[in-house]
Amino acid sequence: MRPSYKVAGAALLAVSMLAGCGGSQGGGATNGTGSAGGSGNPVTITYWQYSYPSKVTEIKKLIDEFEKQNPNIKVVEQDFPYDQYNQKVAAAMHAGKGPDILNLYYGWIPQYVKEGYLQPIPEDFMSNQQIEDYYIPMIQDSKLDGKYYALPIAVRSLALFWNKDMFQKAGLNPDQPPKTWDELIQDAKKMTVYENGKLKQEGFAPDVQGQGYHVFEEVLLRQWGVTPFSDDHKKVLWNSSPAGLQAFQYWMDMFGKDQIGDPNFETDYETAFKAGNCGMIIDGSFALGGFKQALKFNWGVTTLPTKDAGGTESNFGSYWVNGIAKGVSGDKLQAAEKFLKFLISEQTQKEWLQSVGELPAAKSLSSDPSIASDPIYGPFVKGLQNAHATYFVNESEERQAIIDETNKILLNHQPVDQVFNELVQKEQSIRDKYFSGQS
């Protein structure tokens, strides 16, 4: 084994062992329900997800297992690139050629429900109470008009990844990642290399459209003392106090004034980090599945920085959910329910952690001490404790708004305070439009 893999390898081993012994306990329950209604006509159901390599591999493996347990059900998996996923779903659903069960980002639920793509989770399958008993409380953010439409396998939080080799080369202590944002910027500056005005290596990848805007909305704003949205999700409160603008200014400085990196350097931060040209990135636990294989250097994971040493910790939690398409009924519905039950089972969740890197969403597993103390999963589990899942009404539109408005500052050099107010107005109007259509 390559020495640079030591940490990753050890972690993998540890996790696979724990997942292995846990699996034998959790497995019984799923098998029980699985074989209960195993008779009937052969049914084929289709499952859609976007093409995230580690997830696609894992789902295919799970389908094989599921089909062995339920010989009458055949599950066809189809996946599409992330950038075309929503388009594909929209086109197929309108044409009546959609999947029976599909994977979607929790932030898309309102949109999907409005368009009539999803049916609520059947009461006799899992009641609201059962869902809330089974999952950690964060899941409740995906409840829409008192109904759950889709259920997650796993949840994700964010953490800071750092390249220990680059720290070493820049004269920094490779085992001491930054604890505050100021430290992060200082460290990043030491690792950033410009040549003839062109970036050759970046210390930290500032970002808007990846996880960056979540970092601003749920981490920076909260650490600066601003609650981003009202409790009923209807009001955008980013500028409810002057601290909001300060946080925004601080965030925008990372892109410009601080000169620590470029959001589009080597396409995106994940690629730049994998290539070993980026010192630090903020990414989700879902990146672990790919990183374990791809990273050819020493790296570490730690909790997100805070504003001041020992200050408020905050994190963005998110999850992908699985919902049953509207109109699926009869045998297909039964098969889809069975497959969904299989997907959200504790056993699957443990396997998922190991192969994809996303954290178990079941209450019973989230407090598992062996996961929390793991050097790689630990920071994510810790982050989950302070995690907030933004209640999106139209995730893609909200994201596009913040991309466009920040570009006005970064590319057109418009004044930060003016753009910030504009941005808040824009985000507010997206919410107004949604909620006015609701009532």
Add this chain to the structure above:
Amino acid sequence: MKSVVLEPRRTPQPGMASRRMTLAARRALTAYAFLTVPVLFFVGIRILPTLYAFGMSLFTDDGKGPTLANFKTMVGDEVFRRALGNTLLYVVITVPLQMAAGLALALLIGRVTRLRGFYRTVYFLPYITSVVAVSWVWRLMYDPNSGVINEVLGWFHIPAQLWLRDPHEALLAVSIVMIWQNAGFAMLIFMAGLEAIPRSFLEAARVDGAGPWQVFRWVTWPLLNPTVVFLAVTGVISALQTFTQIENLTGGSGGQAGGPLNSTVSMVVYVYNSGFNDFNLQYASAVTVVLFVLILLVTLIQLKVLNRAYEY
């Protein structure tokens, strides 16, 4: 030839049909039968969806209608106006330049005596290469930090440009790719057009003492009129429908195509974004109707203005 086609049909079934119908009627029937397939295809794939989109444009997102609400929204929609303006810019920038480049190449290759086929192939290659692949290669070349274009500019001490990421340069950067790709097609058509000009005209002009420029201006150019009309019409229509280059040069990694700040958004990209990112298929249909009218108008005007009578 006829008997070859008909013979095998007759032998297996010497039945009733052949006796009642005349040969001409049967032949016509066969022709219609074959024609039906493409007609059905055309109606099903083109005409009906078009009509369906027309109908959809009269309804709003939440199912109200028929109404002109979508068109009213469009009037006040800043991004729509941007898309309309950009689309016209794409036409104005790319069509004349790609035709000029194509004509220049055609004239130059016409003078080359050796390796003509080679040059023709080289300049035509971009046109037959996948637009997606070409766009991604250009995207890498345009990269401000690692792209080859900024590298070359650096040799001449020209500061690195942001290209696709600068709202002021992005539209031009996209246009360059389109011109580069379409010039090959224009070249090929111009070459054919030049071949079609009778040599005797050129010789007569030269005998009368016309210089190379005069020959071009007064003989070649007027006789190329049909070629120019053809290229202008097809060029404008395809420029009005620009999508693939923009999607691949500016889309992806979380952001919508047409960025930064909608500086490269075209009508079709806007249709795509509103239909499939914002899930407002009704509004997208309404924009499509506007695009349809625009293309129709432009084509009619072009055919009227450019298609003057010409005589050999």
